[in-house]
Amino acid sequence: KWAASPTSVLTTQSDILYASSANTLARLAKGTATQVLTMNSGATAPEWAVAPGKLELIEHYEEASATNDAKTFTFDADLTDDYGCVFLLASYFGLNGELFVTINNVSTGVYAQGGFGMGGNRTDSGENELSINHDTTVGDTKTSCLSIYGNSADGRLNGFWTEQASLTSFESGGFYMGSAQSGTISSIEVTTSANTWAQGSTFDVYGWKI
Numbered sequence: 372k373w374a375a376s377p378t379s380v381l382t383t384q385s386d387i388l389y390a391s392s393a394n395t396l397a398r399l400a401k402g403t404a405t406q407v408l409t410m411n412s413g414a415t416a417p418e419w420a421v422a423p424g425k426l427e428l429i430e431h432y433e434e435a436s437a438t439n440d441a442k443t444f445t446f447d448a449d450l451t452d453d454y455g456c457v458f459l460l461a462s463y464f465g466l467n468g469e470l471f472v473t474i475n476n477v478s479t480g481v482y483a484q485g486g487f488g489m490g491g492n493r494t495d496s497g498e499n500e501l502s503i504n505h506d507t508t509v510g511d512t513k514t515s516c517l518s519i520y521g522n523s524a525d526g527r528l529n530g531f532w533t534e535q536a537s538l539t540s541f542e543s544g545g546f547y548m549g550s551a552q553s554g555t556i557s558s559i560e561v562t563t564s565a566n567t568w569a570q571g572s573t574f575d576v577y578g579w580k581i
Contacts, residue, residue, distance in 0.1 A: 444559045449555050453580065459519070459559060471562045482495070482501045483496045493544060518530045
């Protein structure tokens with residue numbers, strides 16, 4: 372008998388063809404970015420759903436231009452209801468000089484941090500930006516991780532940072548943001564004191580779902 376061609380059932384790029392019943396073709400419209408294909412609760416048809424697990428990519432900046440001096444991630448991360456933590460991962464980010472981070476565009480003497488590393492104790496009190504790497508050795512491979520948490524009591528942001536510039540230069544510590552931010556991160560700006568990224572630098576921001 373005559374039947375509809377599969378190409379007439381599929382109307383949009385990335386549609387999926389499946390059997391809605393015996394010998395019957397049906398169309399599953401494409402899902403949205405980062406969704407995965409799964410089975411519905413009645414086990415009768417496939418459907419799109421949020422990826423399982425608690426690590427969800429908020430934004431990814433693949434390559435920093437060697438001519439830029441800053442990169443800003445803009446998103447909405449509610450650390451009270453939605454996210455337990457936000458991570459910033461930086462790799463090979465400076466020809467020399469420090470790597471600085473500004474959260475929510477706040478830069479008025481609000482970042483207090485401390486830590487310990489190969490060079491001894493490190494304390495920065497009331498700084499205008501958060502320093503997550505201070506090694507200035509040219510040519511070293513630099514990687515850093517910044518973990519940002521919210522304080523449910525007063526909405527202040529706090530967290531931990533680690534930095535590794537070489538096999539012999541490693542530091543870690545914590546930080547505290549002096550002004551209340553309602554437990555929400557709307558932007559993270561990354562800059563360097565050298566005003567230039569190394570070619571091929573990468574920066575990733577992840578949100579750890581509650």
